[in-house]
Amino acid sequence: MKIVDIIEQAVPIKSSIRNAYIDFSKMNASVVAIVTDVIKNGRPVIGYGFNSNGRYAPSGLLRERFIPRLMQAKPDEILNPEGTNFDPHRIWDVLMTGEKPGGHGERSVAVGVLDMAIWDLVAKIEEKPLYQLLADRYRSGKIDKNVFVYAAGGYYSPEKDIQKLQEEMKHYLNLGYSVVKMKIGGASLDEDLRRIEAVLELVPSGQSLAVDANGRFDLETAIQYAEKLEPYNLFWFEEAGDPLDYKLQAELSNHYKPAMATGENLFSMQDARNLIRYGGMRPDRDILQFDCALSYGLVEYLRILEMLEEHGWSPRQCIPHGGHQMSLNIAAGLGLGGNESYPGVFQPFGGFADDYPVENGYVGLPDIPGIGFEAKSNLISLLRSVAE
Incomplete structure (x- = not known):
């Protein structure tokens, strides 16, 4: 069980509105797809993630730091002890390797994008809605x-x-x-x-x-x-x-x-x-x-x-x-x-x-x-x- 590819793309939000601080006309978001070698219904299982509105796409952070760390991780660093699924907590530790405390800034957004995709993967592999997996x-x-x-x-x-x-x-x-x-x-x-x-x-x-x-x-x-x-x-x-x-x-x-x-x-x-x-x-x-x-x-x-x-x-x-x-x-x-x-x-x-x-x-x-x-x-x- 392994991750075979992680794709990131910045996508425009396209909203011509503003709040008290900013307008959203030029704002975008990062979308990631984590592709695995796990096969369900004849197709590879893919987990998807994106960042919420209000922050710009952290493409540089994802591509330069966080995606390479995850792709270079060994299986025992990202899988659960049984080797039957990915472990979001272990993956979070891999993503944050070498990151100093404090100064959270935009890196929290980049990690959040990947974390969303990982939980999507984990629930799909267990063949449960994420809400049921969390409740269990x-x-x-x-x-x-x-x-x-x-x-x-x-x-x-x-x-x-x-x-x-x-x-x-x-x-x-x-x-x-x-x-x-x-x-x-x-x-x-x-x-x-x-x-x-x-x-x-x-x-x-x-x-x-x-x-x-x-x-x-x-x-x-x-x-x-x-x-x-x-x-x-x-x-x-x-x-x-x-x-x-x-x-x-x-x-x-x-x-x-x-x-x-x-x-x-x-x-x-x-x-x-x-x-x-x-x-x-x-x-x-x-x-x-x-x-x-x-x-x-x-x-x-x-x-x-x-x-x-x-x-x-x-x-x-x-x-x-x-x-x-x-x-x-x-x-x-x-x-x-x-x-x-x-x-x-x-x-x-x-x-x-x-x-x-x-x-x-x-x-x-x-x-x-x-x-x-x-x-x-x-x-x-x-x-x-x-x-x-």
């Missing part, structure tokens, strides 16, 4: 058959006025979502409040709307927004300040009682632990958004969950960023609180299986081996084109 290994076989998902949208774009923002949110509600999210911080406070109130006219209550500042605010501005937002009783107020400014996050919790959310731009267990230690996060209400595809993969995410348990946090307070099927499998198999969703944007990476609509805010997963990419037609077409 870490949760006594218990799975969540349906996972809470919310619709992330409300981006800024030149042609989107308040009426079009409302139409966008109506569309998400009609698709079956019970919670929608919109961007703030890319306009003035007064304009953002008008946008928020326009969406609140459509949804049942503030608990059906989350807002996301994408780390834009300094402390003074974050508090100004908090004071205006609190009466709305929103689902959450997300990433008010820089993701590494734990003091800002902690101080903001003194000024904002409803739920806050952050973590999508923290890419290691150590950074996640510092958020829990110093960020003033409240385990009874706040939400953690760590994204395995950006933060060294599921192997590291398992370490984060272990750390959270030690600090009294439930995995139900984790709702990962990214809107992809990898996080959906983790949520179903490990009992997280839900997953992000991107209806209509960041295609073909965003979204879930074709024949599994969102109903009352929840979505199911297909019963096929691996992560389930094969059940999403536009995505699997892209992934196979890279492999071939």
Whole structure:
């Protein structure tokens, strides 16, 4: 059992939208295909992976460091003790050989891409959906058959006025979502409040709307927004300040009682632990958004969950960023609180299986081996084109 080839390709995201910090018109993502000599149904087993939106394709890191390390590894360094499957934890150690602690940067994204493909492989070789494999290994076989998902949208774009923002949110509600999210911080406070109130006219209550500042605010501005937002009783107020400014996050919790959310731009267990230690996060209400595809993969995410348990946090307070099927499998198999969703944007990476609509805010997963990419037609077409 061995890996015979690893192919990487940078693919454009093609989204003409922006949040409070960046636009996505020139952003891309790395797609990898790990080809093995394992044969199932007459074809080699291939594992696929990619990085979430929000970070550029780490092609150089993958091609210069991480792919060569994996290709040069000996079988006993990457297989389980029985030699019957690949071992994601051993492979993670191989990938990180020679890497110094700290300075996580973009290398966490590169490792996350390969880690996703490895877990896809492992589940396909065991002929199980990844969520079932995770449940069997870490949760006594218990799975969540349906996972809470919310619709992330409300981006800024030149042609989107308040009426079009409302139409966008109506569309998400009609698709079956019970919670929608919109961007703030890319306009003035007064304009953002008008946008928020326009969406609140459509949804049942503030608990059906989350807002996301994408780390834009300094402390003074974050508090100004908090004071205006609190009466709305929103689902959450997300990433008010820089993701590494734990003091800002902690101080903001003194000024904002409803739920806050952050973590999508923290890419290691150590950074996640510092958020829990110093960020003033409240385990009874706040939400953690760590994204395995950006933060060294599921192997590291398992370490984060272990750390959270030690600090009294439930995995139900984790709702990962990214809107992809990898996080959906983790949520179903490990009992997280839900997953992000991107209806209509960041295609073909965003979204879930074709024949599994969102109903009352929840979505199911297909019963096929691996992560389930094969059940999403536009995505699997892209992934196979890279492999071939």
